[in-house]
Every structure is written in structure tokens, then in C-alpha cells.
Amino acid sequence: xxxxxxxxxxxxxxxxxxxxxxxxxxxxxxxxxxxxxxxxxxxxxxxxxxxxxxxxxxxxxxxxxxxxxxxxxxxxxxxxxxxxxxxxxxxxxxxxxxxxxxxxxxxxxxxxxxxxxxxxxxxxxxxxxxxxxxxxxxxxxxxxx
Numbered sequence: 001x002x003x004x005x006x007x008x009x010x011x012x013x014x015x016x017x018x019x020x021x022x023x024x025x026x027x028x029x030x031x032x033x034x035x036x037x038x039x040x041x042x043x044x045x046x047x048x049x050x051x052x053x054x055x056x057x058x059x060x061x062x063x064x065x066x067x068x069x070x071x072x073x074x075x076x077x078x079x080x081x082x083x084x085x086x087x088x089x090x091x092x093x094x095x096x097x098x099x100x101x102x103x104x105x106x107x108x109x110x111x112x113x114x115x116x117x118x119x120x121x122x123x124x125x126x127x128x129x130x131x132x133x134x135x136x137x138x139x140x141x142x143x144x145x
């Protein structure tokens with residue numbers, strides 16, 4: 001691929017394109033590895049994920065059961081998006097949202113899956129009931145541990 005681009009760009013030495021690409025790839029891998037090791041050394045144990053113990057797993061299951069018990073209604077469901085944001089794109093209600101593509105027309109489903117244009121589809125779906133939300137009155141933040 002890089003040889004084709006190099007030849008189209010008018011490079012005299014088109015064979016150097018793949019070689020330069022491979023060298024740049026190896027250098028990026030080495031730099032990325034050094035940066036991650038540096039972060040581990042600097043941040044200590046907080047940078048290394050720890051395995052989930054039985055007590056943590058049970059707490060996660062309990063929280064999942066608590067969230068599954070919440071009622072869900074079509075968006076906006078009583079929530080008001082702040083000014084200057086796209087609802088369901090760069091703002092969601094704190095308990096989260098779930099897409100419901102079965103409630104929207106086929107053209108919106110296609111729009112929802114289109115890269116770069118999907119942000120407008122998210123907002124359209126928000127105002128037309130394409131998301132499931134938890135009503136504000138029934139939601140409560142999780143208990144702190």
C-alpha cells in the first residue's frame with residue numbers, strides 16, 4: 001500500500017515506502033511499550049489492574065440486580081439535556097441509556113450506524129423515544145463503598 005502511495009506521490013525510490021512504514025511501526029511499538037512501563041513505575045499499583053475477588057464480584061452482581069429492577073421508559077422520560085450538548089451523544093442521564101432501534105424507522109437505523117453522521121441520529125432518537133431511560137424520580141446513585 002505504501003509503495004503505491006509513494007509511486008503516486010512521485011517518489012523516486014518507491015521501494016523505500018514499505019521499509020519506512022515497517023521501521024515507523026516498530027518504533028511506535030517500542031515507544032508505546034516504554035510509555036506504559038513508565039506509567040506503571042510512576043503510578044505504582046494503581047496502574048496495574050487487580051483481579052476481582054469473590055466479595056467484589058458479589059457487590060457487582062448486587063449492583064447489577066439493583067439497576068435491572070429500575071423501570072425503563074422511552075426517552076426523554078423526564079430528563080432535560082443541558083444547553084449546548086447533544087443528548088445521547090455527549091450527554092446521557094447518570095443511570096445511562098439503552099438504544100431501542102425497534103422503535104425507530106429503518107432510515108434512522110441506517111443513519112444510526114453511519115460513521116460521523118450518527119451523532120445527529122443519536123439526538124434525533126433521543127427526542128423521538130429511541131432510547132430507554134430510567135425516570136429521574138426512581139433513580140438513586142449507588143451506595144458508596
